[in-house]
Amino acid sequence: MKTPVYFISDIHLKLNVDNAEQLRREKLFRLLDKICKTGGTCFFVGDLFDFYFEYPDVIPKAYSDFYNKALEMKTKGVNLHFQTGNHDYWFQDFLDKKIMDKIYTEDLDIMIAGKKFFITHGDGLLSWDHGYRILKKIIRSKFFINLFRWIHPTIAYKIARFVSRSGKEETHQADYYNDVKIELQSFAKKQFENGFDFMISGHYHLGEMYNINQGKLAVLGDWFYRPSYAKFDGKDLSFQLWESDV
Numbered sequence: 001m002k003t004p005v006y007f008i009s010d011i012h013l014k015l016n017v018d019n020a021e022q023l024r025r026e027k028l029f030r031l032l033d034k035i036c037k038t039g040g041t042c043f044f045v046g047d048l049f050d051f052y053f054e055y056p057d058v059i060p061k062a063y064s065d066f067y068n069k070a071l072e073m074k075t076k077g078v079n080l081h082f083q084t085g086n087h088d089y090w091f092q093d094f095l096d097k098k099i100m101d102k103i104y105t106e107d108l109d110i111m112i113a114g115k116k117f118f119i120t121h122g123d124g125l126l127s128w129d130h131g132y133r134i135l136k137k138i139i140r141s142k143f144f145i146n147l148f149r150w151i152h153p154t155i156a157y158k159i160a161r162f163v164s165r166s167g168k169e170e171t172h173q174a175d176y177y178n179d180v181k182i183e184l185q186s187f188a189k190k191q192f193e194n195g196f197d198f199m200i201s202g203h204y205h206l207g208e209m210y211n212i213n214q215g216k217l218a219v220l221g222d223w224f225y226r227p228s229y230a231k232f233d234g235k236d237l238s239f240q241l242w243e244s245d246v
Protein backbone atom coordinates (compact mmCIF):
# COMPACT_ATOMS: atom_id res chain seq x y z
CA MET A 1 0.00 0.00 0.00
CA LYS A 2 1.38 3.41 -1.00
CA THR A 3 2.38 5.70 1.88
CA PRO A 4 1.43 8.06 3.40
CA VAL A 5 -1.83 6.35 4.30
CA TYR A 6 -4.72 8.50 5.56
CA PHE A 7 -7.46 6.75 7.53
CA ILE A 8 -10.92 8.38 7.65
CA SER A 9 -14.24 6.90 8.73
CA ASP A 10 -17.86 7.59 9.59
CA ILE A 11 -18.37 10.46 7.20
CA HIS A 12 -21.97 9.30 6.69
CA LEU A 13 -22.57 11.23 3.47
CA LYS A 14 -26.31 11.96 3.55
CA LEU A 15 -29.01 11.25 0.99
CA ASN A 16 -30.50 14.71 1.63
CA VAL A 17 -28.01 17.38 0.59
CA ASP A 18 -29.07 20.47 2.57
CA ASN A 19 -26.84 23.42 3.52
CA ALA A 20 -25.30 21.73 6.54
CA GLU A 21 -24.50 18.66 4.45
CA GLN A 22 -22.98 20.85 1.74
CA LEU A 23 -20.66 22.48 4.32
CA ARG A 24 -19.67 19.10 5.72
CA ARG A 25 -18.76 17.92 2.24
CA GLU A 26 -16.71 21.05 1.55
CA LYS A 27 -14.78 20.38 4.76
CA LEU A 28 -14.18 16.77 3.71
CA PHE A 29 -13.18 17.76 0.18
CA ARG A 30 -10.62 20.22 1.61
CA LEU A 31 -8.96 17.27 3.35
CA LEU A 32 -9.15 15.15 0.20
CA ASP A 33 -7.50 18.00 -1.77
CA LYS A 34 -4.73 18.09 0.83
CA ILE A 35 -4.22 14.35 0.40
CA CYS A 36 -3.86 14.90 -3.36
CA LYS A 37 -0.83 17.09 -2.65
CA THR A 38 1.09 14.32 -0.85
CA GLY A 39 -0.26 11.37 -2.85
CA GLY A 40 -0.32 7.97 -1.16
CA THR A 41 -3.44 6.14 -0.06
CA CYS A 42 -6.78 7.33 1.28
CA PHE A 43 -8.33 4.54 3.31
CA PHE A 44 -12.06 4.92 4.16
CA VAL A 45 -12.67 2.77 7.24
CA GLY A 46 -16.42 2.31 6.75
CA ASP A 47 -19.65 4.31 6.90
CA LEU A 48 -18.47 6.64 4.19
CA PHE A 49 -22.12 6.76 3.08
CA ASP A 50 -25.12 6.98 5.38
CA PHE A 51 -26.85 4.54 3.04
CA TYR A 52 -25.53 2.90 -0.10
CA PHE A 53 -27.40 0.37 -2.18
CA GLU A 54 -26.34 -0.21 -5.75
CA TYR A 55 -28.37 -2.00 -8.43
CA PRO A 56 -26.95 -3.51 -11.64
CA ASP A 57 -27.91 -0.34 -13.59
CA VAL A 58 -28.64 2.23 -10.89
CA ILE A 59 -26.41 4.14 -8.43
CA PRO A 60 -27.40 6.67 -5.74
CA LYS A 61 -27.22 10.20 -7.21
CA ALA A 62 -26.91 12.08 -3.88
CA TYR A 63 -23.19 11.25 -3.85
CA SER A 64 -22.31 12.44 -7.37
CA ASP A 65 -19.97 15.18 -6.08
CA PHE A 66 -18.12 12.57 -4.04
CA TYR A 67 -17.73 10.29 -7.08
CA ASN A 68 -16.21 13.24 -8.96
CA LYS A 69 -13.83 14.05 -6.13
CA ALA A 70 -12.80 10.39 -5.83
CA LEU A 71 -12.05 10.16 -9.57
CA GLU A 72 -10.07 13.42 -9.38
CA MET A 73 -7.99 11.95 -6.51
CA LYS A 74 -7.28 8.85 -8.56
CA THR A 75 -6.12 10.85 -11.57
CA LYS A 76 -3.77 12.73 -9.21
CA GLY A 77 -2.24 9.41 -8.16
CA VAL A 78 -3.99 8.75 -4.82
CA ASN A 79 -5.08 5.14 -4.25
CA LEU A 80 -8.53 4.72 -2.71
CA HIS A 81 -9.19 1.84 -0.35
CA PHE A 82 -12.56 1.22 1.26
CA GLN A 83 -13.56 -1.10 4.08
CA THR A 84 -17.33 -1.49 4.28
CA GLY A 85 -19.12 -0.31 7.41
CA ASN A 86 -22.56 -1.21 8.72
CA HIS A 87 -24.15 1.53 6.54
CA ASP A 88 -22.49 0.86 3.22
CA TYR A 89 -21.73 -2.80 2.53
CA TRP A 90 -24.28 -3.19 -0.29
CA PHE A 91 -21.99 -2.17 -3.12
CA GLN A 92 -21.61 -3.61 -6.60
CA ASP A 93 -19.21 -3.01 -9.48
CA PHE A 94 -19.61 0.79 -9.72
CA LEU A 95 -18.04 1.37 -6.31
CA ASP A 96 -15.71 -1.59 -6.70
CA LYS A 97 -14.43 -1.05 -10.24
CA LYS A 98 -14.97 2.65 -11.01
CA ILE A 99 -14.51 4.48 -7.70
CA MET A 100 -12.33 2.46 -5.33
CA ASP A 101 -9.04 0.72 -6.06
CA LYS A 102 -9.74 -1.90 -3.43
CA ILE A 103 -12.70 -2.85 -1.23
CA TYR A 104 -12.53 -4.98 1.92
CA THR A 105 -15.66 -6.52 3.41
CA GLU A 106 -13.86 -8.12 6.36
CA ASP A 107 -11.47 -6.98 9.09
CA LEU A 108 -8.02 -6.49 7.66
CA ASP A 109 -4.67 -7.78 8.87
CA ILE A 110 -2.01 -6.16 6.70
CA MET A 111 1.66 -5.14 6.62
CA ILE A 112 2.34 -1.58 5.46
CA ALA A 113 5.96 -0.45 5.16
CA GLY A 114 7.07 -3.10 7.66
CA LYS A 115 4.38 -2.32 10.26
CA LYS A 116 1.56 -4.69 11.10
CA PHE A 117 -1.92 -3.13 11.05
CA PHE A 118 -5.29 -4.40 12.23
CA ILE A 119 -7.97 -2.37 10.48
CA THR A 120 -11.66 -2.79 11.32
CA HIS A 121 -14.79 -0.71 10.94
CA GLY A 122 -15.53 -2.05 14.41
CA ASP A 123 -19.22 -2.98 14.34
CA GLY A 124 -19.87 -6.22 16.20
CA LEU A 125 -16.48 -6.10 17.92
CA LEU A 126 -17.70 -5.56 21.47
CA SER A 127 -18.17 -8.62 23.66
CA TRP A 128 -21.82 -7.77 24.42
CA ASP A 129 -22.81 -7.36 20.72
CA HIS A 130 -24.14 -10.95 20.32
CA GLY A 131 -27.54 -10.02 18.84
CA TYR A 132 -25.97 -7.58 16.42
CA ARG A 133 -23.47 -10.16 15.12
CA ILE A 134 -26.39 -12.43 14.15
CA LEU A 135 -28.29 -9.53 12.52
CA LYS A 136 -25.11 -8.61 10.63
CA LYS A 137 -24.93 -12.12 9.14
CA ILE A 138 -28.57 -11.95 7.98
CA ILE A 139 -28.57 -8.48 6.40
CA ARG A 140 -25.30 -9.17 4.60
CA SER A 141 -26.50 -12.52 3.24
CA LYS A 142 -26.99 -12.97 -0.51
CA PHE A 143 -30.60 -13.97 0.15
CA PHE A 144 -31.46 -10.75 1.99
CA ILE A 145 -29.66 -8.55 -0.55
CA ASN A 146 -31.36 -10.20 -3.52
CA LEU A 147 -34.74 -9.81 -1.83
CA PHE A 148 -34.12 -6.11 -1.13
CA ARG A 149 -33.00 -5.57 -4.72
CA TRP A 150 -36.47 -6.40 -5.99
CA ILE A 151 -38.00 -3.49 -4.10
CA HIS A 152 -38.39 -0.47 -6.37
CA PRO A 153 -35.42 1.92 -5.73
CA THR A 154 -37.71 4.83 -4.77
CA ILE A 155 -39.33 2.70 -2.08
CA ALA A 156 -36.03 1.11 -1.01
CA TYR A 157 -34.50 4.56 -0.47
CA LYS A 158 -37.64 5.72 1.40
CA ILE A 159 -37.09 2.82 3.79
CA ALA A 160 -33.41 3.76 4.09
CA ARG A 161 -34.26 7.40 4.93
CA PHE A 162 -36.70 6.23 7.57
CA VAL A 163 -34.22 3.82 9.18
CA SER A 164 -31.48 6.46 9.06
CA ARG A 165 -33.76 9.04 10.76
CA SER A 166 -34.82 6.66 13.51
CA GLY A 167 -31.15 5.80 14.14
CA LYS A 168 -30.47 9.45 14.97
CA GLU A 169 -32.37 9.21 18.26
CA GLU A 170 -29.76 6.81 19.55
CA THR A 171 -27.63 8.75 22.03
CA HIS A 172 -25.64 7.05 24.74
CA GLN A 173 -24.69 7.93 28.29
CA ALA A 174 -21.10 8.81 29.18
CA ASP A 175 -20.88 5.40 30.92
CA TYR A 176 -21.48 3.68 27.59
CA TYR A 177 -18.58 5.49 25.92
CA ASN A 178 -16.36 4.64 28.85
CA ASP A 179 -17.26 0.96 28.60
CA VAL A 180 -16.61 1.04 24.84
CA LYS A 181 -13.23 2.69 25.38
CA ILE A 182 -12.17 0.08 27.94
CA GLU A 183 -13.37 -2.80 25.77
CA LEU A 184 -11.62 -1.49 22.62
CA GLN A 185 -8.41 -0.86 24.53
CA SER A 186 -8.34 -4.39 25.96
CA PHE A 187 -9.06 -5.81 22.47
CA ALA A 188 -6.20 -3.73 21.04
CA LYS A 189 -3.85 -4.79 23.85
CA LYS A 190 -4.33 -8.43 22.84
CA GLN A 191 -3.68 -7.56 19.20
CA PHE A 192 -0.45 -5.78 20.17
CA GLU A 193 0.62 -8.80 22.25
CA ASN A 194 0.07 -10.87 19.09
CA GLY A 195 2.50 -8.79 17.07
CA PHE A 196 0.38 -5.93 15.69
CA ASP A 197 1.89 -2.43 15.77
CA PHE A 198 -1.25 -0.39 15.09
CA MET A 199 -5.01 -0.84 15.25
CA ILE A 200 -7.49 1.40 13.45
CA SER A 201 -11.21 1.37 14.22
CA GLY A 202 -14.17 3.46 13.15
CA HIS A 203 -17.83 3.15 14.15
CA TYR A 204 -17.56 4.35 17.76
CA HIS A 205 -17.02 8.00 16.80
CA LEU A 206 -14.56 8.63 19.65
CA GLY A 207 -11.99 10.60 17.65
CA GLU A 208 -9.03 9.70 19.90
CA MET A 209 -5.78 7.77 19.79
CA TYR A 210 -4.35 5.72 22.65
CA ASN A 211 -0.83 4.43 23.32
CA ILE A 212 -1.08 0.90 24.67
CA ASN A 213 2.23 -0.75 25.54
CA GLN A 214 4.28 -0.45 22.34
CA GLY A 215 1.19 -0.15 20.09
CA LYS A 216 -1.21 2.61 19.06
CA LEU A 217 -4.99 2.36 18.77
CA ALA A 218 -6.78 5.04 16.71
CA VAL A 219 -10.56 5.15 17.14
CA LEU A 220 -11.50 7.60 14.40
CA GLY A 221 -14.04 10.39 14.85
CA ASP A 222 -17.23 10.88 12.87
CA TRP A 223 -17.66 13.81 10.51
CA PHE A 224 -20.50 15.49 12.44
CA TYR A 225 -18.89 16.19 15.81
CA ARG A 226 -15.24 15.23 15.56
CA PRO A 227 -13.92 15.32 11.99
CA SER A 228 -10.52 13.71 12.19
CA TYR A 229 -8.11 11.34 10.53
CA ALA A 230 -5.11 9.19 11.31
CA LYS A 231 -2.01 9.32 9.15
CA PHE A 232 0.70 6.70 8.73
CA ASP A 233 3.77 8.33 7.18
CA GLY A 234 5.61 5.05 6.61
CA LYS A 235 7.16 5.06 10.08
CA ASP A 236 4.64 6.14 12.67
CA LEU A 237 0.92 6.73 13.15
CA SER A 238 -0.38 10.18 14.10
CA PHE A 239 -3.86 11.47 14.82
CA GLN A 240 -5.28 14.81 13.67
CA LEU A 241 -8.50 16.69 14.29
CA TRP A 242 -9.66 18.39 11.11
CA GLU A 243 -10.97 21.82 12.07
CA SER A 244 -13.09 23.92 9.75
CA ASP A 245 -10.45 26.65 9.31
CA VAL A 246 -7.61 24.35 8.24
Ligand SMILES: [Mn+2]
Pocket residue numbers: 046047085086087121123202203204
Ligand atom coordinates in the same frame (compact mmCIF):
# COMPACT_ATOMS: atom_id res chain seq x y z
MN1 LIG B 1 -20.65 2.13 11.83
